[in-house]
Amino acid sequence: MATERYNAPDREPHWQKEWEKADIFRASNKDLRPKCYVLEMFPYPSGRIHMGHVRNYTMGDVFARYKRARGFNVLHPMGWDAFGMPAENAAMERKTHPGTWTMANIETMKGQLKSMGLSLDWSREIATCSPDYYRHQQRIFLDLLNKGLAYRRSSKVNWDPVDMTVLANEQVIDGRGWRSGALVEQRELTQWFFKITAYSDELLDALGTLDKWPEKVRLMQANWIGKSEGMLVRWALDKKSAPKGFSELEIYTTRPDTLFGASFMAIAADHPLAKAAAEKSPELAAFCDECRRMGTSVADLETAEKKGFDTGIRAIHPFDKEWKVPVYVANFVLMDYGTGAIFACPSGDQRDLDFARKYHLPVVPVILPPGEQQATFTVGDKAFDGAGTMINSRFLDGLTTTEAFDEVAKRLESTKLGKKPVGERKVNYRLRDWGISRQRYWGCPIPVVHCDDCGVVPVPAKDLPVRLPEDATFDKPGNPLDRHPIWKHADCPKCGKKARRETDTMDTFVDSSWYYARFTSPDAKTPLDEEAAAHWLPVDQYIGGIEHAILHLLYSRFFFRAMADSGHGSRSNLREPFAALFTQGMVTHETYKREGSDPAQWLLPSEIRIEGEGASRTATEVATGAPVEIGDIVKMSKSKKNLVDPDDIIAHWGADCARWFMLSDSPPERDVIWTEAGVQGAGRFIQRIWRIIDDLADKAAPRGAEIPAVLGPEALELRRASHKTVDAVARNIEGLRFNVAVAGLYEYSNALSAALTKQSNGLDVILREAGEILVKMIAPMMPHLAEECWARLGYNTLVANEAWPAADPALLVDDQVTLAVQVNGKRRDEIVVPRTSDAKAVEAAALALESVRRALDGKAPKKVIVVPQRIVNIVA
């Protein structure tokens, strides 16, 4: 008996080589077995993998390996989201080329991923920064352009005047650029857009079909799309008060039913009418400026009170020429939603009510909430925005809210102002088109040329890819493509005259909007091989972080459709790319900072030592012996330095240990706390499995031994446990409840070690079965250890190629069942009866119990409820 400890760091590379030699994870497009496409969100090659990657890829790998064992033809590819800002920043800081930096990172991280023992098909590897990838993206872009799904328009951007670059909203902090600290300007810039709004309804409706997506993500996307059904209503302006050239004001409302509660109109500071009015009033102009400044900072918005300024303009109520309503510029009205103008009904909208109270504007209740009396109903400081009965609303009085909406719509649609109807029904969306222009180097070039005569001219398909110039410079701010001496000079493909290349590159979300589809045919001459796409797609299980709930996942859903509609679909006419989505939680860790440091000086977990337990735990810095404060448990991050390096864990404990830890205890969708104790626990379990198999290999019957017809009780008990566990673990892996599967495996190994000390008829044969079952069950989770155990059991094959063990249904049910016995709902005892006992026999057995008689205290039971195989409840 070899009682040596299992040396994971020594054995893991061996098995990784064996898998590679056997090339077992390569997926064939021609395989006839049912397919299963398992995908984890591909990483940005930032330099090294982190624990979040370890968790994400472990989950995907368990699922992929399990599905392989279940006989599926599994596609499990990996690639690199390789374009993006950090590479350019690194280029600036270290004077390397973004491409060099990125490729070096990919090499490192690929090695790290390999050391995790993932069952990946590396033959399909994609890096989005490779011209072999982005040439196809450019091709798709041109086809979208052709279909009108890509277009240019002027739009406002956050401009950093120091870095000379456009910033995303999240890069603007307190009105300043996140890197430069410069005050961000709002600039009008002509930008490229994708027409995602053309799919608003489809994207919203199809959410209903994504039943294997988390409800939370679907809800977030639905809110993001933000569909509302309302009306556009044109209000005539009182001629005497209106600026020249303005005769009406068009507003958007979702509550035309409350039209008779109108108290004032409110328009955005950027509304043309506001601008016109401001020309004559310096005070108004000043107010508008103030509103615009507010727009930059979210923190200001949160605390800002509702403010307005009376323009002096009066609007005429659509149902009453004599009724004039003041027009205010208000800081809470947004120019880019609806028409940038609203009518306000204070009794039905809290915001309007606050405003009306502040400026002493009329508040007329028009909806009587259910259960209220009109005579006594008054509006205090709470608006009522629910459904009810119309009051104070002339011809609408007595109608329900919905009926009133329809009635107003009907009347406004048939009334004319000028030549057009006063009102029309209008569905509005919060969703805006996707701006994809980035004034940066390290992204996919937008393949068009600007010609003075011909305008925007697409680069002909035969000239793709438009490659990034290798010799760009990164020594100063601004767009390296724009200042490159020759790159942007191109001849117009149409007329041949000198023209300028587009110097914007695409948002990296474009790259990740179709990589999953490219994996199905990574070498195809066209963006997609429609046969391969039809074969593999949709992705059967997609796994990634919740932070991509909206943008990446919504863009991908859009882009996949847009591709299909511009000639790059799958043969199966699929619309949704991801059939099932799982969002895993973050990896968190305690934080450590030098005592009394302010600003905090954080220390790495590896730089400190912890003593004591529980509340009396203290930490000191290893290098200096200085005291260290133990802080909150938060997401692992560079800034808090609460990082554990996967390489260190793998080198010391092995990949299986890291994988097992990631799967244990915490439900996968919740955050997991990385602790040293947890790693040790996982490490102990690995040794325990090894000892069990080692011991079992000596005690068990030889391979292929027949299971005897009659088994001793211990043997039968173990056999039942084996088959029950197979069944439970399978169901838990299918449902991605890895922590529950892990608990089942712990329980099973307890049963197995106990069985190893027993004697029973046929036990040796059952031990052999049990050992093989155990190894096959841990194989998806701890694949290296499983191979080692498989070899110890006498095989020279790979357990990675073995089928998942079949659970015998006959062994999943027991002959005897234990029933709890309750008296008046309180558990008093339990009885063991044959599973097939009838209710009468169970009742008799329960009533005969001493504990039951004592609880009944001589009283006769009123009623006895017997739930077969579950419980007996005696009602006294």
Next chain:
RNA sequence: GCGGACGUGGUGGAACCGGUAGACACACAGGACUUAAAAUCCUGAGCUCUCUGAGCGUGUGGGUUCGAGUCCCACCGUCCGCACCA
């Protein structure tokens, strides 16, 4: 403000469709082995009490039910998302 999720031992968490609450693990305590330690193995443990028994117990308070962690209502707390969306 709106929307959503979640509250279970010292800790992470389990509990299928309303049927024995606390599986499994971590931490802890005791024991075995050892010169000793580590490792390993065994045992114990929700809380309380008048302790061979009983009471209480899944954030709080109600309700439905023979029976509620699970369903319903109200409240409290924590976390997340969106944010003046007309």
